[in-house]
Structure formats: structure tokens, C-alpha cells
Amino acid sequence: MKFDKIIQTYESQPEIPKEIEESIINLFGVKNLQEIQDKVALSKRIANLFYSDGEADYKQNHKEYTLYYLPVNFYKVWQPLIDLLKYNLIHERFKILELGAGPGSCTFGMIEFFKMLAIDNLETNFVVSFCLVEKEKEFIDIFNTIFERYKVTFPTNLNIDITWLHNDLNNYIEIKDNKYDLIIESNMLNRNEKIFRKAINNLIDLCLNNLDKHSSIIFIEPADESVVNYLKAIKQKLKKLSFNSFSPCCCDADYCKQFASAKNYIGKSRIIKELKDLEEFKTVKLYHYFEYVVLRNDGLKKYKFFKNKILLNDIDDYIGQDISFKAFILSSSNKESKISLKICDGSFSERKDIWFEIPKKMIMSLRYNPIDINRGEFIEVKRAKIVSKNRIFCELHSQIKVMR
Numbered sequence: 001m002k003f004d005k006i007i008q009t010y011e012s013q014p015e016i017p018k019e020i021e022e023s024i025i026n027l028f029g030v031k032n033l034q035e036i037q038d039k040v041a042l043s044k045r046i047a048n049l050f051y052s053d054g055e056a057d058y059k060q061n062h063k064e065y066t067l068y069y070l071p072v073n074f075y076k077v078w079q080p081l082i083d084l085l086k087y088n089l090i091h092e093r094f095k096i097l098e099l100g101a102g103p104g105s106c107t108f109g110m111i112e113f114f115k116m117l118a119i120d121n122l123e124t125n126f127v128v129s130f131c132l133v134e135k136e137k138e139f140i141d142i143f144n145t146i147f148e149r150y151k152v153t154f155p156t157n158l159n160i161d162i163t164w165l166h167n168d169l170n171n172y173i174e175i176k177d178n179k180y181d182l183i184i185e186s187n188m189l190n191r192n193e194k195i196f197r198k199a200i201n202n203l204i205d206l207c208l209n210n211l212d213k214h215s216s217i218i219f220i221e222p223a224d225e226s227v228v229n230y231l232k233a234i235k236q237k238l239k240k241l242s243f244n245s246f247s248p249c250c251c252d253a254d255y256c257k258q259f260a261s262a263k264n265y266i267g268k269s270r271i272i273k274e275l276k277d278l279e280e281f282k283t284v285k286l287y288h289y290f291e292y293v294v295l296r297n298d299g300l301k302k303y304k305f306f307k308n309k310i311l312l313n314d315i316d317d318y319i320g321q322d323i324s325f326k327a328f329i330l331s332s333s334n335k336e337s338k339i340s341l342k343i344c345d346g347s348f349s350e351r352k353d354i355w356f357e358i359p360k361k362m363i364m365s366l367r368y369n370p371i372d373i374n375r376g377e378f379i380e381v382k383r384a385k386i387v388s389k390n391r392i393f394c395e396l397h398s399q400i401k402v403m404r
């Protein structure tokens, strides 16, 4: 299956299909957001979705959630899907079970992903089936409205089948005779959603009973350490039940305390642009940070694991010395004079922020441009210098190899 185009598209920070954004704006009975009468009330409703008492309250605010969070969340799922695609783990017949689908922020992102794949592989027929679990009827209605408008954009070799389960994860949900290639949740596994032990146990049962052999689980959550604790606890539970981390990193540490973030630029969304033009939404940020994990039930890992001679956990014992190491990139930052890569080799006994820094003036002499290095990638570095307990510096004679 060809997939160069989809990766190029993602890297170019694509727009959201115009039919989807038009349809969302029309939910408010207007053609553009400038026409909305009470913009202050709109901004309060969005701001209060999660912060009134720390828990999500969608009462009467389903449209408002969709307006802001659908564009924000739309492309996040592409990153884990691309991880799988690069390893030929996405197929033309694909069955997906999504928990807490809401208005379809992540679902539409997945459909757009398969749409691009279908356009790139016109000789292949894609049949993608979704089973969507959601407790709020209003979100299901909103999804259906958007879907009607959006589906006219599908190429003829893409067949999308949608089944809704209007149900609450706090109830045991039995899905008979269904084996899924992917079980996914996006922004549901957190305290905002009052997801407690019962729902989590039900979710784990669904993963155990409804995942096909050689299949994946994807969890996507906001980049907020307190929220991500849920994700880590569930990941730990699933790892005890024979699932393994596939990406963005796949270290064998039983309980990884590292926290890292992926990020997407959301400024190309028409809705985000229109919101930013309104006085009430001036502070809307254009980058959105999130955390994700891909688990597998067949032992597959994105990279082979390794053990460094000098563990990154121990570098304070070697300050001033040269080091050669392999590491996962947890996040990267591009500052004026240097690129900093937050790295992990799976050896940390507690949370540690260790940075590998590359001065920008050295970039020309490197074979690989580190500006393009992303979360979840893997690097091999030879002869860098440990300059402090949390910094390793790229020297003139250092070598960097990025595994892709």
C-alpha cells in the first residue's frame, strides 16, 4: 500500500475538510462565526465545559464542544495511525471500535485518513467499519448531521460503515462475534469524564474480548500530567495482561513515569481562524499538545529494544565524559540557537528530563536535519558530551543517526 502522500499531507499540517467545518458552523444557524449574536455566552460555554467543577458537563453544550474540540482533536489520531501504517499494520479491510466517540472528532480524523489512503491507492477497495460507543445522544445526532455532508467527498473505492452503540461504559457492553483490528479512545479516559474503576474495568474487558489477533489499541489524551496518570495506570494494567507498547516508545520499563507530548498545529482550521478573529477568543492557542500510546497484542514493537553502555539514568556519574547512546525522542523543541531533544532509553528509575542539545550552527555539518525529528522517533548518537546531570551536548565530532 502506498502511503507517501499521507505522510507528506500530515507533515504539511493539513486543513480540515471544508464540508466538516461548514457543517459545524451551520449547527449554530449561521454561515460564519462572526454572525453569532452572543459571542460572550459562546466563549463562556466553551470555557465552562471542563472547568466548572473539574468535570465535563455537556448539558446543552454539545454544539459548543463540537465547535472547538472537533477541529482541535481532528488530526491527533494521524500520528499513531502513521506509526502503524509505516509497519504495514493498517489494511484495506479494517474494523474499529471507538469508545466515547462524542461528535466524531477522532472518528472523522480516522475517516479522513482512510480517505487519503484510498485516494493514494485507487486500485484498492477500502472497507472500513466503525462501531462507536457513546452515552450522549446529542453527540450521535451531531455526528450524523456532519457525516451526511462529508460523505459526498469519499472516493468510490472507500466504503465507510458506521454502527452506533448508544450506551454507557459503566454498563458492561457485550459486542458479540466482533473482532476489531483497532480499539481506540480519544479524550475519554480521564477524570473530566468521571471515568472510574468500573468503566476502566469494562474497557479492559472490551480490549481482551473484542480485539482480533495481531491488533492494536490507541489511547489519546490531553498533555496534562494529572490527566495522563489514568492513561499510565491503564497502560500498566494492560501490559500485565499481555499487551505491549508499540509506539511512540516501547521500553520495557514496567511503570514508565515519563511524561512527554506530541503536538499539532491547529491554525489551518477555518473554525480556529474565525474564532481567533473574535475578541472573545483572541487567546486561543495555535498549537495543541497531546499524549498518546499504541499497544499491541502480538509483541510487535516499533523499534527493537537495546541497552546503553552508560544508562541515561546514570549520566550524573559521568559529567564531562563522552557518551554514545540510543534513545527515544520524547519531545523536541526548536529554540533560537539550538534544537533540544528530550530523550529516554527506558532506564529511568524515576521521572527524569534529559535533553540532547544540538547547536543550530552545527546543523549544516550533520547528515540529518534534527529540526525534523519528532516525538517517538529513535536516534543513535556517537561521541556526544555529558555537560550536566540532565544535558548531553552534540559536539563537532558527534554522529547522529535517526531510525525511521
Ligand SMILES: C[S@@+](CC[C@H](N)C(=O)[O-])C[C@H]1O[C@@H](n2cnc3c(N)ncnc32)[C@H](O)[C@@H]1O
Binding pocket: 056, 069, 070, 073, 099, 100, 101, 102, 103, 104, 105, 106, 133, 134, 135, 136, 139, 167, 168, 169, 170, 185, 186, 187, 188, 193, 195, 199
Ligand atoms: C472529551 S469527549 C471526547 C470526544 C471525542 N472522542 C474527542 O476526542 O473529541 C469524551 C466523550 O466520552 C463520552 N463518555 C464519557 N464517559 C462515557 C461513558 N461512561 N460511556 C460512554 N461514553 C462516555 C462523553 O459523552 C464524550 O462524548
